[in-house]
Amino acid sequence: MPLLIPNFSNRYADLPNAFYSLVDPQPLENSHWIAWNSVLAEQLGLPENQPTGDLKYFLSGEGDYQATPVLAMKYAGHQFGSYNPDLGDGRGLLLGEVTSPTGQVFDIHLKGAGLTPYSRMGDGRAVLRSTIREYLCSEAMAGLGIPTTRALGMLTSDTPVYREKVESGALLLRVAESHIRFGHFEHFFYTNQLSELKLLADKVIEWYWPECLKCDQPYAAMFATIVEKTAHMIAYWQAYGFAHGVMNTDNMSILGQTFDYGPFGFLDDYEPGYICNHSDYQGRYAFDQQPRIGLWNLSALAHALSPIIDKSELEQALSQFEVILGKKFSRLMRAKLGLNCKLEQDSQLFNAMFELLHQNRVDYTRFMRELSNLDTQPIQNVSDLFIDREAANAWLELYLARCECEVDEEGQAISSETRCEKMRKVNPKYILRNYLAQIAIDKAEQGDFSEVEALAELLKHPFDEQPDKDAYANLPPEWGKKMEISCSS
Structure with a gap:
């Protein structure tokens, strides 16, 4: 059977069997694009346009996979x-890689494709609500310019999936430059497969x-790059104001891209x-703990x-994590506040702002955005x-006085209009608040996908x-604030 996707391959399948298991997807009943x-x-x-015919069957786990092997990756993790x-990939399968017209290579991964050897006690399925959340959030993050995996498509079906209630089985086509996680290296280290560990690093x-x-x-340069990419992402x-929610090492991409969207949330009130x-239960992955956990x-x-x-x-690379993160965070926050040059009193201004936001919720x-x-x-x-x-007014007075110190490359004062125009390009009016996602999910579960x-x-x-x-830019209602989301999918 000829390849249905031009420039399609699967380099990972060329690695030894210790890296994966070959698995055929288990098709859902009456799957259809949403x-x-x-x-x-x-x-x-x-x-x-939405694929039909053989290409739709291939992308939805219903096709002929003799030409390109489909596999579930093996990894471990903390x-x-x-x-x-x-x-390991307990409910997702790597369909293969596509080379884009610009020459970039991207994995295409089918999430919710059924049982694999790594499903443990699970059924290998994904449900509609979690699939919608990942589809929307990965694209929201891309819109914000935050390193992330992407979502190519989403399907629902008539297959029942049993969680706290009976839900519809769904599929997500996830696109990433790589699906290799920290946990891939951990697996080979803890099982003493050191030649495979070295081979993975080589690849x-x-x-x-x-x-x-x-x-x-x-190898040291590789690790230093992973440290840098991870620091930038966090x-x-x-x-x-993004909280990932499950920063396990098996959810950490070696490329420093936001990976595995589960119980995430954007901040509403600054907390x-x-x-x-x-x-x-212990707040290990709370918003303010993310830099510490990234280093861990x-x-x-x-x-x-x-x-x-x-x-x-290794120690030298790790010692740079907080430095790199701090510098990147400072650059991002300066852009959000419209401050290009650095002044000694800026740290005090920033700290006072965060404290005010916290105290006043x-x-x-x-x-x-209003700023x-x-x-x-x-x-x-x-x-x-x-x-x-x-x-608030006292802080704003200090902030506006600080803005007056800003000058352009020619030493000319920067106008309020110029400053604010740049700020609006980095301070979103719209984010994926959890309550908005929930409204879309509620409608979708009734068969209405218009909100998605x-x-x-x-x-x-x-x-x-x-x-x-x-x-969509309104503040959330009380029921929609600080929603705690389950890992159940």
């Missing part, structure tokens, strides 16, 4: 701090960072200790790489967000004024 990302499809060289060897360098081969210590999370996962996870990866990288090289996204509109809107729009308006489509379109352009969509 979303197709035409913009992403075009970038990949795939049809702009979950909530405890090592678990019995992990990571070959496929993603061939420039590391020019370094004296290629800096974006902190700057945009540093926000916990979005109702299973996270990288330390676990360093331990797994210790047979091929000298301890001093101010909506983080709304505050940043971006001071060229056209009264300052009262910002101070009215606070209970303590006097304290509307949100997906809206979140492609989160920084733009979309006057007919202003309601």
Whole structure:
């Protein structure tokens, strides 16, 4: 059978059997498209319209896979701090890789495709609600410019899936530059398969960072790159108020891309200790703990790489994590506040802002957006967000005085209009609040997918004024604040 997708292959299948298991997908009953990302499809060289016929069957787990083997990856990982060897693709399959018209290579992964050898006690299925959440959030993150996996398409079906209630089985086509996780290296380290560990590192360098081969210590250069990419990703999370919810090492991409969307949440009221996962009883993965856990996870990866990288090289790379994250976070926050140059008093200004937001439980996204509109809107729009308006006005006075210190490359003062125009390009008006996702899910479970489509379109352009969509920028109702989401999928 000829390949249905041009430039399609599966390099991972060329690796030894220890890396994966070959698995045929288990088709869902009467699967049908409910979303197709035409913009992403075009970038990949795939049809702009929802695939039909043999291509639809191939992408939905109903096709002929003799030409290209389909596989479930084997990995392990630390979950909530405890090592678990019995992990792997338990409900997802790597269909293969597509080379885009620009020459980039992307994995196409089918999530919810049925049982694999790594399903443990699960059924290998995904349900509609979790599939919708991942589809919407991965595209929302892409719209914000945050490193992320992507969502190509989504299908639902007549197959019943049993969770807390009977739900519809669904499928997500996930696109990523790589599905290799920290946990892949951990698996080979803890099972003493050191030749496979080295081979995996060789392939990571070959496929993603061939420039590391020019370094004296290629493996150390690879790890330093992973540290840098991870630090940048988490800096974006902190700057945009995103809580992942399950930062296990098996959910950490080696490319520093947001991976495995489960019980995530964007901040509503600014609360540093926000916990979005109702299973996270001790707050291990709270919003303000994400930088610390990022370093913990990288330390676990360093331990797994210790047979091929000298301890001093690992420690040197790890020592740079907080430095890199801090610098990236500072750049992102300066852009959000419209401050280009650095002044000594800036740290005090930033800290006072975060403390005010916390004490007054101010909506983080709304505050940043209103701060971006001071060229056209009264300052009262910002101070009215606070209970303590006097304290808010005092901070705003300091902030505006600080803005007056900004000059362009020619030493000329930067106008309020110029500053705010740039700020609006990095402070979104629209984010995927959990309550918006829940409304879309509730409608979808009744067969109405219009809200899923509307949100997906809206979140492609989160920084733009979309006057007919202003309601989506409203603050959440009380029931929609700080929703705790289950890992159940």
